[in-house]
Structure formats: structure tokens, C-alpha cells
Amino acid sequence: MTLTLILIAAAVGLALFVYGVRASMTTPDRSAVAPARKETRRPAGAIVAGPPFETEATASLFADCFKLAFSTQDFDYDITGAHARVLAKVEDNAADAVHHRDYFPRRPMLLPRLLQVLNDDESARRELVQLILEDPALAGSTLQRANSAAYRYSPEPIDSLERAVVVLGTDGLRSLLASVILQPVFRQPKGLFDNFAAITWEHAQRTSAASEACARAIGDADPFVAQLIGLLGPLARIVLFRLTMETYREHPDVQPRAEVFVRAMQLQGPKLASRIASTWELSDPCLRALQEQADKVAPSAMSPLGQALYFGELCGALALLCVRGSYSEEGALALLMEQGLNRPATEDIWRVAKRATEA
Numbered sequence: 036m037t038l039t040l041i042l043i044a045a046a047v048g049l050a051l052f053v054y055g056v057r058a059s060m061t062t063p064d065r066s067a068v069a070p071a072r073k074e075t076r077r078p079a080g081a082i083v084a085g086p087p088f089e090t091e092a093t094a095s096l097f098a099d100c101f102k103l104a105f106s107t108q109d110f111d112y113d114i115t116g117a118h119a120r121v122l123a124k125v126e127d128n129a130a131d132a133v134h135h136r137d138y139f140p141r142r143p144m145l146l147p148r149l150l151q152v153l154n155d156d157e158s159a160r161r162e163l164v165q166l167i168l169e170d171p172a173l174a175g176s177t178l179q180r181a182n183s184a185a186y187r188y189s190p191e192p193i194d195s196l197e198r199a200v201v202v203l204g205t206d207g208l209r210s211l212l213a214s215v216i217l218q219p220v221f222r223q224p225k226g227l228f229d230n231f232a233a234i235t236w237e238h239a240q241r242t243s244a245a246s247e248a249c250a251r252a253i254g255d256a257d258p259f260v261a262q263l264i265g266l267l268g269p270l271a272r273i274v275l276f277r278l279t280m281e282t283y284r285e286h287p288d289v290q291p292r293a294e295v296f297v298r299a300m301q302l303q304g305p306k307l308a309s310r311i312a313s314t315w316e317l318s319d320p321c322l323r324a325l326q327e328q329a330d331k332v333a334p335s336a337m338s339p340l341g342q343a344l345y346f347g348e349l350c351g352a353l354a355l356l357c358v359r360g361s362y363s364e365e366g367a368l369a370l371l372m373e374q375g376l377n378r379p380a381t382e383d384i385w386r387v388a389k390r391a392t393e394a
Contacts, residue, residue, distance in 0.1 A: 086374045088331035093349065093374070099361065100352050101300075104234040105293035114298065117289045121282050122298060125275065129303040132278050133314045145170055149212055153205055163208075164197050176215045180207065209259040227291055231276060234355070237392060239269035241354045244391035245384050246347025252380040255339035256320075264312065264321050264340075265347045268328070271307040272300045305329035334375045346376055346384065354388035 102108065114122055145166065152163050167174050174196055181199035182192055186207065193199050200208065222232055246265030250256035279299050283291045309325040320340050327341035334345050350371060356362035364385075371381045 086335070087333055088345075090374075092370055096349070096352050096356070096362075096370070099356055100234075100238060101293075101297045103356070103359070103361075104231045104238075105228055105296065106230050107293050110294045110297060112294050112298065114292070114294060117286050118292055118295050121279065121286065121289070122295050124282050125279050125295075125299045126303060128278060128282075129275065129299070129307055130310065132274050132307065133310050145173070153209055153212070160197060160200055164200055167196060167200070170215075173212075173215050176211060177203065177208070180211050209262070227280070228276075228293065228296070231296075232273070235269050235272055235276075238351055238355050239266050240351075241388045241391045242266070242269065242348050242351030244347075245350035245354070245388040246343050248384045248387040249346045249350070249376075249380065250340065250343040252383055253339045253343060256343045257340070258343075260318070260321060261340060261343040261347065264308075264317070264324060264344055265351070267308040267311050267325065268304060268344075268348055271304045271311060274307060274311075275299050275303055346371065346374070347388075349374060350384050350388045351391075354385070354391070358389065 098110070102110070149163075149166055152166060167177055177196060177199050178193065180186060181202045186202050187193065188202070193202060203211070243262045243265035247258045247262035250258040250261035276296060279296045280291065283289060283295075305325070305328045309322065309329055312321050312325050320338065323338055324341040324344050327337045328344060328348075332341065334342055337345060350367075353362060353367035353370065357364055357367050368381055368385060371385070372378060376384070
């Protein structure tokens with residue numbers, strides 16, 4: 036009897052050992068984002084341990100980006116009098132700005148049609164070429180990208196749009212598409228805060244590229260979708276810039292203050308980006324990812340697409356400052372890892388963000 040019990044116990048122990056080995060072999064850890072620290076007997080609804088959405092370091096980083104965009108050394112957030120009234124009116128009108136043509140250009144009509152063709156494996160190449168030809172800027176950018184060192188494979192220049200489409204392929208066209216169509220939106224007439232549009236566009240390019248790279252590293256988010264929604268945060272800031280400037284025109288004797296623009300963007304930017312996505316009828320995962328930014332969800336608790344957007348925006352801001360010498364590369368990599376991104380993913384995404392404007 037005793038011998039029988041010993042044999043049964045040994046058999047059970049062996050079975051558990053084999054099961055554990057097989058599980059470890061068949062379930063590799065592919066997560067690019069460091070998992071939250073596990074806790075035992077955590078009560079339901081408790082916050083998952085891990086880095087928060089915003090820290091003193093990340094807040095300081097984005098403040099430095101605003102200083103660069105508005106060409107100022109410091110901000111004074113004591114907003115009173117007419118400036119406070121301007122800010123209050125901007126907050127009241129921000130939700131409707133997506134429907135106002137003066138503040139928010141409607142979704143480019145070519146964008147959804149191109150997205151549909153690019154996502155349809157059976158779409159004819161000629162149909163894609165005809166769509167690109169409808170936008171001269173897009174056609175020119177397509178030829179330029181195909182002739183770049185990254186794609187050109189022969190000494191002869193590529194002067195046919197059809198050949199350019201073949202050379203770039205679906206991924207190459209996707210990476211080009213959204214930014215080229217939306218770039219004109221970021222242009223502003225000369226006047227007050229002349230650097231804002233250019234800096235915001237550069238930030239958008241770096242954020243978009245980094246979001247795409249992060250989606251690839253995570254593996255559970257569509258890289259092209261991440262690239263597209265990476266542009267929406269900067270786009271929302273452009274809309275709020277226009278709305279704030281227009282509101283100041285109602286007070287001709289008041290000199291606009293950068294702090295009012297920045298505060299409007301801090302308070303309304305993420306929510307407005309979500310409204311833009313909703314107006315464009317983007318997918319539910321897109322809306323969820325953007326809402327996670329507005330709700331300041333901890334990165335480790337976000338959806339994969341939300342994580343791609345979060346780290347894309349963070350990496351885009353770091354790259355923007357790093358190329359200007361106001362942030363060290365070592366500090367940038369350290370901050371990304373402090374927020375939960377593992378080292379291999381950090382290094383890959385960082386390389387993409389730094390060279391995002393080269394093309």
C-alpha cells in the first residue's frame with residue numbers, strides 16, 4: 036500500500052513537471068512592454084502596480100516641447116482677466132471645433148478610399164495609381180520616396196507612378212500615406228508663434244513613426260493604424276491653436292499669451308483627438324487607444340494599440356528634444372524604460388523616431 040502511494044505521488048510529480056516544461060516551451064514571452072508587478076490577493080478593482088501614465092519626468096518633457104514650439108524659456112500659469120476668459124471660451128467651444136471648417140479641416144476625402152484599396156489584396160494596381168494621381172502632392176511624394184536610397188534598386192530613376200507603387204509596396208505606401216495627406220493641415224500663416232506649426236509637424240512625424248515601430252514590437256497592434264492615430268494628438272493641438280488664436284481676436288487689445296494656448300492643449304488635446312477619430316469613423320480599437328490617453332491609464336494596463344500610441348508620443352517628444360541637444364540620448368532611453376518599455380523595443384523604436392524626418 037505504501038509503495039503504491041509512493042508510485043502514484045511520483046507519477047503525479049512527473050506529470051506536473053512535464054506540463055510545466057511544455058508550457059514554458061509553447062508560451063514564449065513576446066511582450067515589449069514590461070508587465071506590471073504581480074501582487075498576491077489583490078482586492079478587486081485595485082490599480083495594477085507599475086509606472087503611472089504621467090510622472091514628474093514625463094510632465095517636464097512635454098513642457099519642454101511646448102517651450103520649444105512657442106519659443107519661450109518658461110511659462111507663468113497665473114492666467115487671469117481676459118486671458119482666463121479666452122481659455123474658458125476655448126474649453127467651451129473645443130468639442131464643436133471638429134465640425135468647424137475654419138478650425139478643423141474635414142477628413143481628407145482621399146484618405147478612406149486609399150485605406151480601403153491598400154487593405155484589399157484584390158485591388159488592382161491601376162486603381163491605386165489612379166487614386167494617387169488625384170492628389171498631385173501625394174503623387175510627387177510617392178515618386179520621391181521610390182527614388183530614395185532606401186527603395187531605389189537600379190541606377191535608372193523611377194519616373195513612372197506605377198513602377199513607384201510596385202517598388203514601395205503596401206507597407207511603403209502605408210508609411211507615406213497619412214502623413215502626406217495631413218501635412219498641409221499643419222501649415223500656419225506667418226504671424227504670432229511662427230515656430231509652432233513646424234515644431235508640431237516634426238513632433239507629429241516622429242510620434243507617428245515611433246507609434247508604428249512600437250506596434251510592430253508589441254506584436255498585437257496594427258502598425259499602420261498606430262501610425263495614423265499617432266498624428267491625431269498633434270493635429271488636435273493645431274486645431275486648438277487655431278481656435279485659441281481666433282478667440283483672442285475677440286479681444287484686440289489683449290496680447291495672446293503662450294500659457295493660454297498650452298493650457299488649452301493640456302486640458303482639451305487628448306479629448307479632441309478622440310473626437311477627431313470618432314468624426315472620422317475610425318475603428319473601436321482606435322477610439323479605445325485614444326480614450327486611454329485621455330483617461331491617463333497606466334501604460335501597463337492599456338490595450339496594445341494604446342501602448343503603441345503612448346510610447347510613440349513619449350519617444351517622439353524625446354527625439355524632438357534630443358536632436359536639438361536639449362535632452363541626452365541616454366536620458367531618453369532611460370525614461371522610456373522607466374515607463375515600462377523593455378530595452379530591445381526601446382532601442383528599435385528610438386532609432387525609428389530619430390530618423391523619422393530624414394525621408
